[in-house]
Amino acid sequence: MTHHNIDVGSVLRRTVCDLYSNLVTRPTGAAVRKEIEVVLSGLDQPSLTVIDFSQVGLLDFSCADEVVGKLLDGVRRQVIVTDAYVLVRGVRDDHIDAIDAVMQRYDQAVIVEGEDGAWHVVGPLDEPMRRVLDEVQRCGRAATWELAAAVERPASDVEASLDGLLARRLVMREDDSYVSLQSVM
Amino acid sequence: MTTVITVPPSLDDETFEQVFEQVAAVSADQKVLIDARHTRWSSPYGLTALLAVGQSRGEQAAFTGPEAEDTASYWARAGFYRHASEIFEMHGKVPRTREATAESNVLLEITDVARSDDVHTVVERIQSRAQAILVHELHLDPQATMRFAMTLSEVCQNIVEHAGQGGWVAVQTYQYRKRLGRRAVVIAVCDAGLGFRRSLESTPGWKPRDRWDDAAALEDALVRGVSRYRDPGRGQGLAGVRRFVGKWDGKLSIRSGTARITIVPEWDDAVPLKEGLPHFPGAQVQITIPERVTPG
Numbered sequence: 001m002t003h004h005n006i007d008v009g010s011v012l013r014r015t016v017c018d019l020y021s022n023l024v025t026r027p028t029g030a031a032v033r034k035e036i037e038v039v040l041s042g043l044d045q046p047s048l049t050v051i052d053f054s055q056v057g058l059l060d061f062s063c064a065d066e067v068v069g070k071l072l073d074g075v076r077r078q079v080i081v082t083d084a085y086v087l088v089r090g091v092r093d094d095h096i097d098a099i100d101a102v103m104q105r106y107d108q109a110v111i112v113e114g115e116d117g118a119w120h121v122v123g124p125l126d127e128p129m130r131r132v133l134d135e136v137q138r139c140g141r142a143a144t145w146e147l148a149a150a151v152e153r154p155a156s157d158v159e160a161s162l163d164g165l166l167a168r169r170l171v172m173r174e175d176d177s178y179v180s181l182q183s184v185m
Numbered sequence: 186m187t188t189v190i191t192v193p194p195s196l197d198d199e200t201f202e203q204v205f206e207q208v209a210a211v212s213a214d215q216k217v218l219i220d221a222r223h224t225r226w227s228s229p230y231g232l233t234a235l236l237a238v239g240q241s242r243g244e245q246a247a248f249t250g251p252e253a254e255d256t257a258s259y260w261a262r263a264g265f266y267r268h269a270s271e272i273f274e275m276h277g278k279v280p281r282t283r284e285a286t287a288e289s290n291v292l293l294e295i296t297d298v299a300r301s302d303d304v305h306t307v308v309e310r311i312q313s314r315a316q317a318i319l320v321h322e323l324h325l326d327p328q329a330t331m332r333f334a335m336t337l338s339e340v341c342q343n344i345v346e347h348a349g350q351g352g353w354v355a356v357q358t359y360q361y362r363k364r365l366g367r368r369a370v371v372i373a374v375c376d377a378g379l380g381f382r383r384s385l386e387s388t389p390g391w392k393p394r395d396r397w398d399d400a401a402a403l404e405d406a407l408v409r410g411v412s413r414y415r416d417p418g419r420g421q422g423l424a425g426v427r428r429f430v431g432k433w434d435g436k437l438s439i440r441s442g443t444a445r446i447t448i449v450p451e452w453d454d455a456v457p458l459k460e461g462l463p464h465f466p467g468a469q470v471q472i473t474i475p476e477r478v479t480p481g
Contacts, residue, residue, distance in 0.1 A: 017305075020305055022305065022308050022309065022312075022334075022338075024304055024305060024308050024338040024342075025301040025304045025305065025338070025342060025345070026301070026342070026346070027301045028301065028305070057312070057331075058308055058312070058331055058334050058335060058338065059335075060334075060335045060338040060339055060342075060422070061335065061339055061421050061422045061425045062338075062339065062342055062422055065416075065419070065421065069417075070416075073417075092331070093328055094328060094331035094332050094335065097332065097335075097425070098335065098425070101421050101424070101425050101428075102421065105417050105420075105421055106417055
Protein backbone atom coordinates (compact mmCIF):
# COMPACT_ATOMS: atom_id res chain seq x y z
CA MET A 1 0.00 0.00 0.00
CA THR A 2 1.41 3.39 -1.05
CA HIS A 3 0.75 6.29 1.32
CA HIS A 4 0.74 9.87 0.19
CA ASN A 5 -0.18 13.23 1.74
CA ILE A 6 -1.34 16.19 -0.30
CA ASP A 7 -1.36 19.64 1.28
CA VAL A 8 -4.13 21.35 -0.67
CA GLY A 9 -3.03 24.81 0.51
CA SER A 10 0.41 24.27 -1.05
CA VAL A 11 -1.12 22.94 -4.26
CA LEU A 12 -3.35 26.02 -4.42
CA ARG A 13 -0.45 28.42 -4.02
CA ARG A 14 1.76 26.50 -6.41
CA THR A 15 -0.76 26.03 -9.21
CA VAL A 16 -3.04 29.06 -9.03
CA CYS A 17 -1.56 31.98 -7.11
CA ASP A 18 0.93 32.12 -4.28
CA LEU A 19 -1.16 34.84 -2.62
CA TYR A 20 -4.34 32.80 -2.35
CA SER A 21 -5.36 30.84 0.72
CA ASN A 22 -9.03 30.50 -0.19
CA LEU A 23 -10.35 27.71 -2.34
CA VAL A 24 -13.05 29.61 -4.21
CA THR A 25 -14.34 29.52 -7.80
CA ARG A 26 -14.52 26.60 -10.21
CA PRO A 27 -11.44 27.41 -12.27
CA THR A 28 -9.36 27.46 -9.07
CA GLY A 29 -10.85 24.17 -7.89
CA ALA A 30 -10.39 22.55 -11.29
CA ALA A 31 -6.71 23.59 -11.41
CA VAL A 32 -6.11 22.16 -7.93
CA ARG A 33 -7.98 18.93 -8.72
CA LYS A 34 -6.01 18.35 -11.91
CA GLU A 35 -2.76 18.74 -10.00
CA ILE A 36 -3.94 16.21 -7.40
CA GLU A 37 -5.04 13.80 -10.17
CA VAL A 38 -1.55 13.93 -11.65
CA VAL A 39 -0.10 12.95 -8.28
CA LEU A 40 -2.65 10.15 -7.76
CA SER A 41 -2.11 8.69 -11.20
CA GLY A 42 1.63 8.43 -10.51
CA LEU A 43 1.27 6.41 -7.31
CA ASP A 44 1.85 2.70 -7.06
CA GLN A 45 -1.36 0.78 -6.47
CA PRO A 46 -3.12 0.30 -4.22
CA SER A 47 -2.70 3.74 -2.70
CA LEU A 48 -4.06 5.70 0.23
CA THR A 49 -3.95 9.47 -0.16
CA VAL A 50 -4.67 11.91 2.65
CA ILE A 51 -5.88 15.25 1.35
CA ASP A 52 -5.06 17.91 3.92
CA PHE A 53 -7.14 21.11 4.02
CA SER A 54 -5.53 22.57 7.15
CA GLN A 55 -3.82 25.38 5.20
CA VAL A 56 -6.99 26.29 3.31
CA GLY A 57 -8.98 29.33 4.40
CA LEU A 58 -12.36 29.32 2.75
CA LEU A 59 -13.77 26.40 0.78
CA ASP A 60 -16.87 27.31 -1.18
CA PHE A 61 -19.38 24.89 -2.71
CA SER A 62 -18.03 25.23 -6.23
CA CYS A 63 -14.48 24.45 -5.18
CA ALA A 64 -15.63 21.61 -2.91
CA ASP A 65 -17.34 20.12 -5.95
CA GLU A 66 -14.22 20.43 -8.09
CA VAL A 67 -11.64 19.35 -5.50
CA VAL A 68 -13.56 16.77 -3.48
CA GLY A 69 -16.67 15.83 -5.46
CA LYS A 70 -15.18 15.30 -8.91
CA LEU A 71 -11.96 13.86 -7.51
CA LEU A 72 -13.73 11.23 -5.41
CA ASP A 73 -16.18 10.50 -8.20
CA GLY A 74 -13.20 9.79 -10.47
CA VAL A 75 -11.57 7.60 -7.83
CA ARG A 76 -14.79 5.66 -7.22
CA ARG A 77 -15.39 5.11 -10.93
CA GLN A 78 -11.69 4.29 -11.30
CA VAL A 79 -11.18 6.72 -14.16
CA ILE A 80 -8.21 8.41 -12.48
CA VAL A 81 -6.48 5.41 -10.94
CA THR A 82 -7.65 1.84 -10.59
CA ASP A 83 -7.11 1.19 -6.89
CA ALA A 84 -7.01 4.32 -4.77
CA TYR A 85 -8.46 5.35 -1.42
CA VAL A 86 -8.80 8.87 -0.11
CA LEU A 87 -9.09 10.38 3.37
CA VAL A 88 -9.63 14.06 4.07
CA ARG A 89 -8.15 15.83 7.08
CA GLY A 90 -7.65 19.32 8.50
CA VAL A 91 -11.22 20.40 7.81
CA ARG A 92 -13.19 22.95 9.81
CA ASP A 93 -16.96 22.91 10.26
CA ASP A 94 -17.51 25.30 7.37
CA HIS A 95 -15.40 23.07 5.11
CA ILE A 96 -17.58 20.13 6.16
CA ASP A 97 -20.72 22.09 5.20
CA ALA A 98 -19.39 22.45 1.66
CA ILE A 99 -18.10 18.89 1.40
CA ASP A 100 -21.34 17.44 2.77
CA ALA A 101 -23.42 19.39 0.22
CA VAL A 102 -21.24 18.00 -2.55
CA MET A 103 -21.36 14.43 -1.27
CA GLN A 104 -25.16 14.60 -1.13
CA ARG A 105 -25.24 15.56 -4.80
CA TYR A 106 -23.00 12.65 -5.78
CA ASP A 107 -24.66 10.22 -3.33
CA GLN A 108 -21.17 9.51 -2.05
CA ALA A 109 -19.44 9.62 1.31
CA VAL A 110 -15.94 10.42 2.48
CA ILE A 111 -14.12 9.95 5.77
CA VAL A 112 -12.82 13.23 7.19
CA GLU A 113 -10.93 14.24 10.28
CA GLY A 114 -12.55 17.27 11.87
CA GLU A 115 -11.20 20.01 14.11
CA ASP A 116 -11.82 17.80 17.13
CA GLY A 117 -9.37 15.23 15.77
CA ALA A 118 -12.12 12.65 15.39
CA TRP A 119 -12.92 10.91 12.12
CA HIS A 120 -16.40 11.37 10.70
CA VAL A 121 -18.23 10.10 7.66
CA VAL A 122 -19.49 13.01 5.58
CA GLY A 123 -22.22 12.34 3.06
CA PRO A 124 -25.21 10.04 2.78
CA LEU A 125 -24.78 6.55 4.14
CA ASP A 126 -27.59 4.36 5.37
CA GLU A 127 -27.69 3.38 9.01
CA PRO A 128 -26.67 -0.30 8.57
CA MET A 129 -23.60 0.74 6.52
CA ARG A 130 -22.76 3.41 9.07
CA ARG A 131 -22.87 0.89 11.93
CA VAL A 132 -20.67 -1.59 10.07
CA LEU A 133 -18.22 1.17 9.13
CA ASP A 134 -18.06 2.32 12.77
CA GLU A 135 -17.24 -1.22 13.78
CA VAL A 136 -14.54 -1.65 11.12
CA GLN A 137 -13.01 1.64 12.27
CA ARG A 138 -13.14 0.57 15.92
CA CYS A 139 -11.45 -2.77 15.18
CA GLY A 140 -9.09 -1.57 12.47
CA ARG A 141 -9.42 -4.99 10.82
CA ALA A 142 -12.24 -7.52 11.11
CA ALA A 143 -13.82 -10.45 9.32
CA THR A 144 -17.46 -10.53 8.32
CA TRP A 145 -18.46 -12.88 11.11
CA GLU A 146 -16.82 -10.64 13.70
CA LEU A 147 -18.65 -7.61 12.36
CA ALA A 148 -21.94 -9.52 12.24
CA ALA A 149 -21.53 -10.43 15.88
CA ALA A 150 -20.62 -6.89 16.86
CA VAL A 151 -23.58 -5.23 15.13
CA GLU A 152 -25.91 -8.14 15.93
CA ARG A 153 -27.09 -8.62 12.36
CA PRO A 154 -27.08 -11.61 10.01
CA ALA A 155 -23.82 -12.10 8.11
CA SER A 156 -25.63 -11.74 4.77
CA ASP A 157 -26.87 -8.26 5.78
CA VAL A 158 -23.40 -7.25 6.93
CA GLU A 159 -21.91 -8.49 3.66
CA ALA A 160 -24.35 -6.30 1.75
CA SER A 161 -23.28 -3.31 3.85
CA LEU A 162 -19.63 -4.16 3.31
CA ASP A 163 -20.19 -4.33 -0.44
CA GLY A 164 -21.64 -0.83 -0.27
CA LEU A 165 -18.68 0.43 1.76
CA LEU A 166 -16.22 -1.19 -0.66
CA ALA A 167 -17.99 0.38 -3.63
CA ARG A 168 -17.71 3.77 -1.92
CA ARG A 169 -14.05 2.99 -1.16
CA LEU A 170 -14.61 3.66 2.55
CA VAL A 171 -13.00 0.36 3.64
CA MET A 172 -10.38 -1.92 2.09
CA ARG A 173 -10.47 -5.66 1.70
CA GLU A 174 -7.46 -7.82 2.48
CA ASP A 175 -8.02 -11.53 2.09
CA ASP A 176 -11.07 -12.33 4.20
CA SER A 177 -10.85 -9.20 6.34
CA TYR A 178 -12.05 -5.66 6.02
CA VAL A 179 -9.64 -2.90 6.98
CA SER A 180 -10.29 0.71 7.97
CA LEU A 181 -8.49 3.36 5.92
CA GLN A 182 -7.20 5.08 9.06
CA SER A 183 -5.54 1.90 10.30
CA VAL A 184 -3.17 1.80 7.32
CA MET A 185 -2.15 5.45 7.50
CA MET B 186 -35.00 62.50 -27.64
CA THR B 187 -33.77 61.79 -24.12
CA THR B 188 -36.17 60.22 -21.64
CA VAL B 189 -35.70 61.21 -18.02
CA ILE B 190 -35.79 58.35 -15.54
CA THR B 191 -36.61 59.71 -12.11
CA VAL B 192 -34.91 57.96 -9.21
CA PRO B 193 -37.02 57.95 -6.02
CA PRO B 194 -35.80 59.78 -2.90
CA SER B 195 -35.19 56.53 -1.06
CA LEU B 196 -33.77 53.74 -3.15
CA ASP B 197 -34.04 50.11 -2.10
CA ASP B 198 -35.09 46.85 -3.73
CA GLU B 199 -38.77 47.79 -3.54
CA THR B 200 -38.59 51.41 -4.69
CA PHE B 201 -36.15 50.44 -7.43
CA GLU B 202 -39.11 48.85 -9.22
CA GLN B 203 -40.11 52.43 -10.11
CA VAL B 204 -36.80 52.80 -11.94
CA PHE B 205 -37.17 49.43 -13.70
CA GLU B 206 -40.69 50.36 -14.77
CA GLN B 207 -39.53 53.62 -16.36
CA VAL B 208 -36.49 52.00 -17.99
CA ALA B 209 -38.51 49.09 -19.40
CA ALA B 210 -40.73 51.55 -21.24
CA VAL B 211 -37.81 52.97 -23.23
CA SER B 212 -36.11 50.98 -25.98
CA ALA B 213 -32.45 50.18 -25.08
CA ASP B 214 -31.19 52.10 -28.10
CA GLN B 215 -32.86 55.30 -26.95
CA LYS B 216 -31.10 57.79 -24.73
CA VAL B 217 -32.13 58.01 -21.07
CA LEU B 218 -31.03 60.34 -18.32
CA ILE B 219 -31.01 58.76 -14.88
CA ASP B 220 -32.00 61.61 -12.62
CA ALA B 221 -31.01 60.96 -8.99
CA ARG B 222 -30.84 64.62 -7.97
CA HIS B 223 -33.50 64.25 -5.32
CA THR B 224 -32.38 60.90 -3.98
CA ARG B 225 -31.30 61.11 -0.34
CA TRP B 226 -30.61 57.49 0.51
CA SER B 227 -29.79 54.24 -1.24
CA SER B 228 -29.24 50.68 -0.15
CA PRO B 229 -26.35 48.70 -1.70
CA TYR B 230 -28.97 47.14 -3.97
CA GLY B 231 -29.99 50.58 -5.21
CA LEU B 232 -26.42 51.59 -6.05
CA THR B 233 -25.44 48.36 -7.79
CA ALA B 234 -28.77 48.18 -9.65
CA LEU B 235 -28.24 51.74 -10.93
CA LEU B 236 -24.96 50.58 -12.45
CA ALA B 237 -26.76 47.61 -13.99
CA VAL B 238 -29.30 49.98 -15.54
CA GLY B 239 -26.42 51.85 -17.17
CA GLN B 240 -24.96 48.54 -18.33
CA SER B 241 -28.27 47.50 -19.91
CA ARG B 242 -28.47 50.43 -22.30
CA GLY B 243 -27.35 50.18 -25.91
CA GLU B 244 -27.18 53.96 -26.12
CA GLN B 245 -24.99 55.25 -23.30
CA ALA B 246 -27.20 56.59 -20.53
CA ALA B 247 -26.63 59.94 -18.87
CA PHE B 248 -26.58 60.24 -15.10
CA THR B 249 -26.98 63.05 -12.67
CA GLY B 250 -26.34 62.30 -9.01
CA PRO B 251 -27.81 63.45 -5.71
CA GLU B 252 -27.81 67.18 -5.01
CA ALA B 253 -27.51 66.62 -1.28
CA GLU B 254 -23.81 66.78 -0.53
CA ASP B 255 -23.84 64.23 2.24
CA THR B 256 -25.63 61.72 0.00
CA ALA B 257 -23.29 62.34 -2.94
CA SER B 258 -20.29 62.13 -0.67
CA TYR B 259 -21.53 58.83 0.77
CA TRP B 260 -22.11 57.36 -2.70
CA ALA B 261 -18.58 58.41 -3.63
CA ARG B 262 -17.12 56.71 -0.55
CA ALA B 263 -19.12 53.58 -1.32
CA GLY B 264 -17.35 53.50 -4.70
CA PHE B 265 -20.39 54.36 -6.83
CA TYR B 266 -18.94 57.22 -8.83
CA ARG B 267 -15.76 55.37 -9.73
CA HIS B 268 -17.84 52.77 -11.59
CA ALA B 269 -20.59 55.15 -12.73
CA SER B 270 -18.10 57.35 -14.57
CA GLU B 271 -17.10 54.36 -16.70
CA ILE B 272 -20.69 53.54 -17.65
CA PHE B 273 -22.66 56.75 -17.72
CA GLU B 274 -22.25 60.06 -19.40
CA MET B 275 -21.93 62.02 -16.17
CA HIS B 276 -23.85 65.26 -15.77
CA GLY B 277 -23.83 67.80 -12.96
CA LYS B 278 -21.45 67.84 -10.05
CA VAL B 279 -19.41 64.66 -9.67
CA PRO B 280 -17.82 64.27 -6.23
CA ARG B 281 -14.15 63.47 -6.19
CA THR B 282 -13.57 59.82 -5.40
CA ARG B 283 -11.22 59.39 -2.51
CA GLU B 284 -9.65 56.09 -1.72
CA ALA B 285 -9.23 56.74 1.98
CA THR B 286 -11.76 56.97 4.81
CA ALA B 287 -13.92 53.96 4.12
CA GLU B 288 -17.28 54.09 5.84
CA SER B 289 -17.43 52.02 9.00
CA ASN B 290 -20.63 50.37 7.78
CA VAL B 291 -19.25 49.47 4.35
CA LEU B 292 -17.88 45.95 4.50
CA LEU B 293 -17.21 45.92 0.81
CA GLU B 294 -17.41 49.00 -1.34
CA ILE B 295 -18.94 48.55 -4.78
CA THR B 296 -16.66 46.12 -6.60
CA ASP B 297 -16.90 44.91 -10.15
CA VAL B 298 -17.07 41.19 -10.77
CA ALA B 299 -16.36 39.84 -14.22
CA ARG B 300 -13.77 37.08 -13.79
CA SER B 301 -12.91 34.38 -11.27
CA ASP B 302 -9.99 36.45 -9.99
CA ASP B 303 -12.47 39.15 -8.99
CA VAL B 304 -14.26 36.64 -6.75
CA HIS B 305 -10.94 35.87 -5.01
CA THR B 306 -10.46 39.60 -4.46
CA VAL B 307 -13.95 40.02 -3.05
CA VAL B 308 -13.52 37.10 -0.64
CA GLU B 309 -10.07 38.28 0.54
CA ARG B 310 -11.40 41.79 1.16
CA ILE B 311 -14.52 40.76 3.00
CA GLN B 312 -12.78 38.34 5.36
CA SER B 313 -10.65 41.03 6.90
CA ARG B 314 -13.66 43.07 8.03
CA ALA B 315 -16.46 40.54 8.33
CA GLN B 316 -15.34 38.97 11.60
CA ALA B 317 -15.48 42.22 13.56
CA ILE B 318 -18.83 43.31 12.20
CA LEU B 319 -20.72 40.01 11.98
CA VAL B 320 -19.63 38.64 15.32
CA HIS B 321 -19.12 41.69 17.50
CA GLU B 322 -21.76 44.02 16.12
CA LEU B 323 -24.42 41.70 14.70
CA HIS B 324 -23.81 38.99 17.31
CA LEU B 325 -23.76 36.18 14.77
CA ASP B 326 -22.05 32.91 15.54
CA PRO B 327 -18.24 33.17 15.09
CA GLN B 328 -18.47 30.45 12.45
CA ALA B 329 -20.79 32.72 10.46
CA THR B 330 -17.85 34.66 9.05
CA MET B 331 -16.63 31.87 6.80
CA ARG B 332 -20.13 30.91 5.77
CA PHE B 333 -20.88 34.53 4.98
CA ALA B 334 -17.82 34.64 2.72
CA MET B 335 -18.93 31.38 1.08
CA THR B 336 -22.32 32.95 0.42
CA LEU B 337 -20.70 35.99 -1.12
CA SER B 338 -18.41 33.84 -3.24
CA GLU B 339 -21.29 31.81 -4.65
CA VAL B 340 -23.51 34.76 -5.54
CA CYS B 341 -20.57 36.51 -7.21
CA GLN B 342 -19.76 33.37 -9.19
CA ASN B 343 -23.26 33.44 -10.61
CA ILE B 344 -22.20 36.55 -12.49
CA VAL B 345 -18.98 34.99 -13.76
CA GLU B 346 -20.64 31.76 -14.86
CA HIS B 347 -24.06 32.87 -16.04
CA ALA B 348 -24.27 36.59 -16.77
CA GLY B 349 -22.08 36.62 -19.86
CA GLN B 350 -20.79 40.02 -18.76
CA GLY B 351 -19.66 41.73 -15.56
CA GLY B 352 -21.67 42.94 -12.62
CA TRP B 353 -21.21 44.56 -9.23
CA VAL B 354 -21.28 43.54 -5.60
CA ALA B 355 -21.52 45.66 -2.46
CA VAL B 356 -21.88 44.77 1.22
CA GLN B 357 -23.00 47.16 3.94
CA THR B 358 -24.55 47.11 7.34
CA TYR B 359 -27.29 49.50 8.23
CA GLN B 360 -30.04 50.11 10.70
CA TYR B 361 -33.02 48.35 9.16
CA ARG B 362 -35.68 50.30 10.96
CA LYS B 363 -38.49 49.80 8.49
CA ARG B 364 -39.09 46.12 9.12
CA LEU B 365 -36.65 44.88 11.66
CA GLY B 366 -35.89 47.67 14.10
CA ARG B 367 -32.32 46.39 14.29
CA ARG B 368 -29.16 46.29 12.29
CA ALA B 369 -28.64 44.08 9.30
CA VAL B 370 -25.88 43.27 6.89
CA VAL B 371 -26.91 43.43 3.25
CA ILE B 372 -25.24 41.87 0.23
CA ALA B 373 -26.29 43.18 -3.17
CA VAL B 374 -25.11 41.63 -6.41
CA CYS B 375 -26.47 43.03 -9.67
CA ASP B 376 -25.82 42.55 -13.36
CA ALA B 377 -27.68 43.15 -16.60
CA GLY B 378 -26.50 40.00 -18.34
CA LEU B 379 -28.27 36.87 -19.53
CA GLY B 380 -30.48 36.27 -16.50
CA PHE B 381 -31.64 32.91 -15.17
CA ARG B 382 -34.12 31.99 -17.89
CA ARG B 383 -31.74 32.52 -20.78
CA SER B 384 -28.90 30.85 -18.89
CA LEU B 385 -30.98 27.70 -18.31
CA GLU B 386 -32.22 27.76 -21.90
CA SER B 387 -28.59 27.45 -23.02
CA THR B 388 -28.43 23.92 -21.56
CA PRO B 389 -27.59 21.49 -24.40
CA GLY B 390 -30.78 19.78 -25.55
CA TRP B 391 -32.99 22.12 -23.54
CA LYS B 392 -36.70 22.07 -24.42
CA PRO B 393 -39.34 24.44 -23.02
CA ARG B 394 -41.88 23.03 -20.57
CA ASP B 395 -45.60 23.81 -20.60
CA ARG B 396 -44.97 26.60 -18.17
CA TRP B 397 -41.66 28.26 -18.87
CA ASP B 398 -40.91 31.85 -17.98
CA ASP B 399 -38.65 33.89 -15.71
CA ALA B 400 -40.50 32.73 -12.58
CA ALA B 401 -40.17 29.06 -13.54
CA ALA B 402 -36.46 29.55 -14.22
CA LEU B 403 -35.94 31.16 -10.81
CA GLU B 404 -37.82 28.33 -9.10
CA ASP B 405 -35.71 25.76 -10.94
CA ALA B 406 -32.46 27.45 -9.95
CA LEU B 407 -33.21 28.33 -6.35
CA VAL B 408 -35.67 25.65 -5.23
CA ARG B 409 -34.66 22.66 -7.35
CA GLY B 410 -30.95 23.39 -7.78
CA VAL B 411 -31.14 23.15 -11.55
CA SER B 412 -28.10 24.33 -13.50
CA ARG B 413 -27.39 24.70 -17.19
CA TYR B 414 -24.45 22.34 -16.68
CA ARG B 415 -25.03 18.59 -16.62
CA ASP B 416 -22.45 17.77 -13.93
CA PRO B 417 -24.06 16.32 -10.79
CA GLY B 418 -22.16 18.79 -8.61
CA ARG B 419 -23.62 21.83 -10.33
CA GLY B 420 -26.47 23.91 -8.95
CA GLN B 421 -25.55 23.54 -5.31
CA GLY B 422 -24.14 27.03 -4.83
CA LEU B 423 -27.50 28.76 -4.56
CA ALA B 424 -28.89 25.84 -2.54
CA GLY B 425 -26.06 26.36 -0.05
CA VAL B 426 -26.68 30.09 0.05
CA ARG B 427 -30.35 29.43 0.70
CA ARG B 428 -29.49 27.11 3.60
CA PHE B 429 -27.15 29.60 5.25
CA VAL B 430 -29.56 32.49 4.84
CA GLY B 431 -32.33 30.39 6.39
CA LYS B 432 -30.10 29.48 9.32
CA TRP B 433 -29.44 33.16 10.04
CA ASP B 434 -33.14 34.09 9.74
CA GLY B 435 -32.18 36.09 6.70
CA LYS B 436 -33.93 37.10 3.51
CA LEU B 437 -32.81 36.17 0.03
CA SER B 438 -34.38 37.64 -3.06
CA ILE B 439 -33.44 37.22 -6.70
CA ARG B 440 -34.99 39.28 -9.45
CA SER B 441 -34.47 38.25 -13.04
CA GLY B 442 -36.40 39.28 -16.13
CA THR B 443 -39.99 39.81 -15.07
CA ALA B 444 -40.00 37.84 -11.80
CA ARG B 445 -38.61 37.90 -8.30
CA ILE B 446 -38.31 34.94 -5.97
CA THR B 447 -37.83 35.49 -2.27
CA ILE B 448 -37.00 33.28 0.66
CA VAL B 449 -39.08 35.12 3.21
CA PRO B 450 -38.18 35.12 6.91
CA GLU B 451 -40.78 35.62 9.63
CA TRP B 452 -39.91 39.27 10.09
CA ASP B 453 -40.75 40.15 6.49
CA ASP B 454 -43.95 40.02 4.46
CA ALA B 455 -42.57 39.88 0.92
CA VAL B 456 -44.37 37.80 -1.70
CA PRO B 457 -42.42 34.53 -2.22
CA LEU B 458 -42.80 34.65 -5.99
CA LYS B 459 -43.72 37.83 -7.79
CA GLU B 460 -44.42 37.72 -11.52
CA GLY B 461 -45.29 40.29 -14.16
CA LEU B 462 -42.68 42.82 -13.06
CA PRO B 463 -41.29 45.28 -15.61
CA HIS B 464 -38.68 43.45 -17.66
CA PHE B 465 -35.05 44.01 -16.76
CA PRO B 466 -32.22 41.78 -17.99
CA GLY B 467 -29.71 39.91 -15.84
CA ALA B 468 -30.04 39.05 -12.18
CA GLN B 469 -30.34 41.27 -9.14
CA VAL B 470 -29.71 39.54 -5.85
CA GLN B 471 -30.16 40.86 -2.34
CA ILE B 472 -29.37 39.02 0.88
CA THR B 473 -30.30 40.57 4.20
CA ILE B 474 -29.00 39.05 7.42
CA PRO B 475 -30.35 40.61 10.60
CA GLU B 476 -28.58 41.24 13.86
CA ARG B 477 -29.14 38.28 16.12
CA VAL B 478 -31.23 39.05 19.14
CA THR B 479 -30.13 37.10 22.16
CA PRO B 480 -33.04 35.78 24.21
CA GLY B 481 -33.76 37.29 27.60
